[in-house]
Amino acid sequence: MLRLVSLQLMATVVAGVIAALIGGAPAMFSAVIGGICCVVPNGLMAFRLYVNSKTPGGANPFSFFIWEFIKIALTLALLGATALLYRDLNWLALMAGFIVALKSYIILLFRQ
Incomplete structure (x- = not known):
């Protein structure tokens, strides 16, 4: 699980760099925030499942x-808070960063 969460974080950084090259700083922050909206709930769920497995x-x-329900609710709450609080939000970059982080596990499937 740690490998998946760290891969999602790396994919978020890559999406942020690409968004910065294409759309500037607001696009970069939007892409990174979109990825973080995926990485944080997944990391929290992975940690809790790890702790539960050691009981x-x-x-x-x-x-x-x-924990899957909590992960989905936290993801929606983070996306909603981002939409309300970040004034220079680039929706395309936000969704691109979110989708890249969400689908980065495909890289692990083709790795072995």
């Missing part, structure tokens, strides 16, 4: 579904 009973499906 004597191990991880159970109920905790997975609860």
